[in-house]
Amino acid sequence: MAATPTAPPAPAPFGPRLAIGLVGVLIAALSSGINDRVTDIALADVLGAFGAGHDEGSWVGTLYSAAEVSAMLIAPWLAVTFSLRRFAIVMTLAFSLLGALCPFAPNLSSLLLLRVLQGLAGGALPPLLMTVALRFLPWHVKLYGLSAYALTATFGPNIALPLAAAWTEGLDWRLVFWQILPFGLLSSALIAYGLPQDPLALQRFKQVDWRGALLGCGGIFMLVIGLTQGERLDWLDSPLIRWLLSGAAICLPLFAINEWFHPLPLMKLQLLGRRNFAFGLITLILFVMVALSGVGIPSSYLASVQGYRPLQTLPLALLVAVPQLLMAPLVATLINRNWVDARYVIACGLLLLALACLGGSHLTSDWIRDDFYPLQLIQTVAQPMVVVPLLMIATGVIMPMEGPFASAMVNSLRGLASVVGSVLVENLVTEREHLHSNHLLDQLGSRQQEFAALLDDNAMASLAGRVREQAYVLAFSDAYLALIGIIAVMLVVLLVLPQRPYPPQPPKAAPPTQPAPQPLAPTQAMATS
Incomplete structure (x- = not known):
């Protein structure tokens, strides 16, 4: 006999106390995403402190990412079983404590073990934010809760570069790991104060x-x-x-x-039969890849071609990250109107992203940080215009008791898409750089005798460096063009898949019940007859 999922307890009334608990979950989820990116950016400094090379040190990020994405799959089920409040506090404290211990690891092997455990704890936190938003928020503030979740895709990844630059440029590299400790303690306290305590549901282990x-x-x-x-x-x-x-x-x-x-699955794949949920999931996966054009590609270009340090790239990241704290709720306010079709908002955001990528495809070796500012401004406006409406569209067809299933699916696939997108862009840039470099060197070789007669050895070496630089420029330009192709796919999906969405509506009042007819008294019955 098929089992039915355990229905969550009735939600507590939304008020200041519950809002404080939601802020605690938001801080924990943002800390998890920021920690991952900051460690990747500052990896060279961390490896230098441990005396490790790049090849063996590459496992630091790999094992953390693998554990993080795996934990996203099972975290919602565990949260329902052990109670959301208790599970969130334990995972937040474990994530913070393991991060505090990382700098004290005696060797690289110990650091790798700590990072795997920290990845398991950190990966459990972002799904809890979506689960809490879907379960506790009433209809009139639900979009603002979803806009808070959108910050994990817009604010978190972009603020990581400034933080990594601040800790590694003149400060202690240990802060790369210790930065999460105060936020972890604060978020744990807020969660303990604000979220209601559900009873344990250990009977779910019978159908695990x-x-x-x-x-x-x-x-x-x-x-x-x-x-x-x-x-x-x-x-x-x-x-x-x-x-x-x-x-x-x-x-x-x-x-x-x-x-x-x-x-009683971890993922309820039948949810993909709902067109709006399928659209939201597909678009979020593709958006995570396109979001790399915001800070990832400009910072890589400036580091590879212009020799910029993270501290010099910091203003670009801040220009995208900080305004998200205002832009996300503004977009939520816009689409929280029945006369606003969220699909058109997404279309405008995608067109702006395409415009930014098209502008980036025209970069040259003369571009410096200032040349990216107009593109970053476009990214600042465009990213929340895509993420917040698609979350509204996707979750609008999800019932509260289906929240854990949707959260597991959305977060695990989004985490996997982040890894796939980074790998694809990195490998695309590498392959295109090799292709353009070989092509330019072939052209240079065909005129080798002419150049040899005009240039000495130092000039030839400088020319070879210019060839490599130009190959990188062309490769990054190709990466921008590839992202435009992904945006085109997102536009096609937008035209075909989603149905007209509406913002959350107040629950319909139950029809008044008719009082049950009362039996007639004996005298009334005789009079009637």
Whole structure:
């Protein structure tokens, strides 16, 4: 007999106390995402302190990302089972404590173990934010809660670069790990004060989806490691990469089949049958890849071509990140009107993103930081115009008791898309740089005798450096053009898939019940007859 999911307890009345608890979950979720990005940006400084090289040190980010995305899959189920408040506090404190211990690791192997454990704790936090927003927020403030969740996709990734620059340029590299400690303690206190305490639901272990957890987490773990280490180990020429990608190709389809038929799954794949939810999920996955054009590509270009340090790139990231604290609620206010069609807001945001990428595709080797400011302003406006409405569209068809299923699906696939997008852009830039470099060197070789007669050895070496620089410029231009192609796919999906969405509406009042007819008294019955 198919089991039915345990219905969540009745939500507590929304008030200042509950709002404080939601702020605590938001801080915890943002700290998790920021910690991941800051560590990746400051990896060279961390490896220098541990005396490790780039190849072995690359596992620091790989293992953290693999554990983080895997935890996103099972966190909503665990939160319902152990109670959301209790689970959020334990994961936040564990995430903070493990981060505080990382600088004290005696060697790289110990650091890798701590990062895996921290990734498991940190990955559990973003899904809780969506779960809390869907469960506790009443209809008139639900969009503002979703706009807070949108900050994890717009504000968090973009603020990481300024923080990494602040800790590594003149301050202590240990702050890369310790920065989360005060925020973790603060968010734990806010969660403990504000969120209501649900009873334990340990009876859910009788129907736990062990097979799905092993297949899903194992498949995600292998896929993330295979993708992030593939370029360094030469992809399918490496037996390790072949085994990892083959294992993921087997586990993930079996996981999907298991989730479809399991009575209490981790992911409810049947939700994809709702057009608006499918649209939101597809668009969010593609947006995570396109969002790399905001800070990722400009900072990589300035570092590779102009030799900028993170501190010199800091204003670009701040220009995109800080206004999101205002832009996200403003967009929520706009689309919280019945006469505003959120699909048109998304279309405008996508066109602005395409305009920014088109402008970036015209970069030259003369571009410096100031040349990116107009593009960053466009990104500042465009990103929330895409993320906030698509969250409204996707969650508008989700019932409160389906929140954990939707949260597991959205967050795990979004985390996986972040890894895939970073790998794709990085490998695209590398491959295109090699292609353009070979092409330019071929042209230079055909005129070698002419240049040799005019230039000495120093001039020839300088010319070779200019060739490499120009190859990087062309490669980053190609990356912008590739992102325009992804935006075009998002526009096609927008035209085809979603139905007309409306902002959250007040619950319909129940029809008045008619009083049950009372039996007539004996005297009345005789008079009637």
